[in-house]
Amino acid sequence: MLQLIRFFLGQDYHITFGSTAKETEYSMDLESLGISKVPLLLNDSGFDVFVKELAPNIVLFDRFLTEEQFGWRVAEFVPNAFRILDTEDLHSLRHVREKCQKNAKEFSSSFWKQDNITKREVASIYRCDLSLIISDYEMRLLEKVLNINSALLCYLPFMLESKDVPEVREWPKFDDRNDIVCIGNGKHAPNVDALQWLIDCIWPIIRKELPKGHLKIYGAYLPQKLKQLHNPKKGLWVEGWVEDIDTIVQNARLVIAPLRFGAGAKGKLITAMQNGTPSITTSIGAEGMQGENMWPGKIADDVNNLAQAAIALYQSKTEWKLAQQKAIELINTFYSAKRHSQYLSTRLQEVQKNLEKHRDNNFVGSLLMQNTLSSTKYMAKWIEAKNNKN
Template identity: 30%
Template sequence: MWNKVRSWFSSGDSNSIINYDFLDQSKKTILIIDDDIPQHDKSSGSKRLFELIKIFKKMAFNVIFLPNNGRPDEPYYTQLKNLDVEVLLFNPGRKSMLRKLNKLLSAIDYAWISRPMLNRAFQPIVSKNKKVKIIFDTVDLHYIRMLRQAESEQNEKLKRKALKFKKLELQLAKNAKATVTVTDTEKKLLEKELIQNVFVVPNIHELSIPNHEIPFSERNGLVFIGGYKHEPNIDAVKWLINDIMPQVWNALGKIPVYLLGSYPNEEVLKLANIDVIVPGYIEDVSKYFLNAKIFIAPLRYGAGMKGKIGQSLEFGLPIVSTTIGAEGMNLIHEKNVLIADQSKDFANQIITIYQDEQLWTKIKKNAFQSIVNYTPTAVEKQLENLFQNLDSK
């Protein structure tokens, strides 16, 4: 499909006249490409991108968004339009979207392209305009996530696929003017591979301090959240319910576990019972975070910054996580998180903090402080540094 897209562009009508009235000529223009319009309440990657778009508008950019699926998914499409974002859609088909992009290339200063496969498809297209500065947003390093899963599952086939992805991601990073990771850990991994101009742009979070705090003694249960189209989340909840929670229930009794998140598949739905609640997508999950005693993140593989961890920190909800789950947020065991990587240790951490109000209060207090570097104001400063660096070259 990607070769067809490129060949169409090569023969496209790039000399056609287009009306640029929707662009403020006094501002620079950034093109953003992702799989679809960010459904910011369903995945951490979409939440991050939606917050970035708002920051770009605050930084006085013209913003053009191209969803690769070409759909005006609602209410998210209207939300972008309300931010004065130009959205390129299939109208009536894919060629119309690509034709409009082709005509807009001369007006674009930066192209922020998410994920490796979209960069493979669109880097050659956008670079037809030599002045466009391409930013490769890795979202997470796919090859790292795959290698960790392959190691966890002892899967040689997946390991070979991961190494192919590594070659692709490194080449895309070399082609781009800048490469973005969400954690300093991944930035250092790329720099070890001699990739230059790597910048950290993390997930973005606001503090959600409630008017009335529910005390330790009145809270009950554990909560997890994650989109179940993402394999690491499926593995996490299966490990939690099948291996970890029997040990916890044996010590504490049948406390409830809430497995929140969109698109639960059959594997996840089968975990549901009187003590394991799988409600599916919920627009406002705040009541779960405000009433639960602990957030659990038993991720055995994955990469990048985990939005679920940041979401828990927003509410100051104490977290029990694996090392991989807590990666990239500078969290410290027994200061602002509890970390364990084996099922017995993970269960023991839950059992301990569930009964220890003093420890729970300490972790909760420190959780708020740990998220200061991920507010919109902090991330805006990181973006200013990125664009200043690009403009100086």
Template identity: 45%
Template sequence: MSPTAATKVLVIGYVWPEPRSSAASGHLMQILQVFLRQGWDVTFASPANAGEHKEDLTALGIRECPIELNNSSFDRFVAALAPDIVLFDQFMMEEQFGWRVEQQCPGALRVLETSDLQSLRHARHQRLKEHLKARADSDDFSALFAPAAAQEFAAMADTDLARREIAALYRCDLSLMISEFEIELLVKQFGLSPALLHGCPLMPEQQPEAFVPFAERAHFLSIGNFRHAPNWDAVLWMKNSVWPLIRQQLPGVQLHIYGAYTPPKAAALHNPAQGFHVLNWAEDALQVMSAARICLAPLRFGAGIKGKLLDAMLCGTPSVTTPVGAEAMHGEEPWPGAIAESASALAAAAVRLYQDQALWEAAQEHGRQLLVARYRQQVHGPALIQRLEQCRANLAQLRRDNFTGGMLRHHHHKSTQYMAQWIEAKNRPA
């Protein structure tokens, strides 16, 4: 590579980015913006079909390239591109394409964007199901939020999903982690070296200058992609338990629920008489968030950090959530709203915040302080670039130190190669 040539980055996406539909896509777009500001040459490829809210990457100067699973045409594509860095968006893309990247571009830095630990989210979902099966009428869910890292590990370790996901992290040269809790879990429980991980939280481009005041806001808001299981569970919990308690004390208020890809089962919950409004996709999430007085996010399971709660801070909207919702988001800083572990406590906190202007304004200020303390792109963007360049400069030593990853690559890539060749031969026209 000549001294003046731009670093070439290939991003292999699980889906085409829809930043207005999901926090995961929003985070990926923030990373792409960091690359573009560095002057890097970015290509985005995905085997997925384009969704209705897909971002126009070409307008940003990013090449878009559809690719296919189990097709050797990808080999020719990646060899011709000769990327310096390959970013896999979610571990399934590393499983599918990692061996082809190594075969064609062994010197490319392999980076995994995790968004969250899917095996952690899955284990927590199973815990919730077991809790509901044993205590279907439970109000208090504190037991769900109590497990220490060792208990989370025990719930994850025997699952195929965890084995696949952790193996992919080992096979990559660096994995981008959005949650401090997940980094601690991986290092202390799963034994990954910190050298393989980089903390990269949500990075909003702009910090707020002014907020819509208390008196000009009304009602509650909940927002999130309905395809994301934690969001759908939160809607059901609000419908059945949390919202009726709020309406008892605030009979005139409404709850506005926005989410992309609203299924019929969600639309069926729409009930204006109860103040429960299912409103489909929000064209401008920050606009509707700024009009609401409180953001409700009663998440009973999940992983990573929550884009809806960061959006609430950006809009000066206090939020009421659970420990899993606030996990890894505020450190030692006060939460900009309230954290509770039961339907009754969530409802009580929401009503108190809704009515108490002084308490509400204090929560809003906590959000402003939290954004400055933890979510500045001008801090995390350069740190990401620096870490990637360090890894590229020391790639041989990094891979030598990661013997386990090299061993896993050897066995996974050989077996995957044979399987892909068999599938392609089987599908080839006679």
């Protein structure tokens, strides 16, 4: 979302950021970027007045749950606004993979298609004029498995500024780095599962081979069951949230992310690339992120292979340097901010110029929007009336 905010600021848009979430100590200072912030309420007709007076050219929904709540209101009160869905990742894909993991079932696209969350998320994609998809794997799912028209989708991976030689030279060298780092917000189920698996099963094998190695875990909202595993005597530090994660990662020798389920592109692995730190992850962790077999580290999917991959890369300066070079190449090509921002700008202009025809070609979307107006709208009004009585 922050990259999109910067993109629109760079296009000279005035941005109004509305959210139903309460601010916390971890909230970003958007006002410093010149962005207006507006608190929103669910099931509140006050939003109708607000959005009509604002009269935005573009409305960007952060995930499908936000579109479900506010999309019909935007369509009714500012019908000419260009509606964009930022999927972040496919929530339904992560949800179904988590269920498969818990029930020891192998994931399949058939399971995914049958799930109600998938149907809700895909309905949201159809109702919007354009949906931003961060992973090429997810693009293939939507286009090939569900046959969604590519005109409704925009592949947009992370947009990263290139790394030049002077910056790379300033990075700490292999011999100056020691820690193995794992990053994960404790409110995100894939992270909690990965951290528990790492601590219980993978780290003991690594520690046996690397007795002087340290595993340090960072992230906001870590659950108590993980915090209590903090044990420096076993080389394990559960550090929690830090303000400057880049400095931490830049001074680490490896980042490890043993994700057993999830979706989208993983920010923690992008952070590793941006700081010249090779990473160990799973197939799901690397999914849709590596270009042409260019992973800047190692990929493995079981306990022993993950541990051995970490041990090998931790000890080999040659392999480590090659992995770091791959990270630089990925940032400067696959994730080029210049290339992807130009593409996004072109797609937005194309749709905006022909918005009426674009919507006319999306009959399924108009059908689903009509159904939403006939059901969700009146449910929301009923909830609002009930809340007002209380």
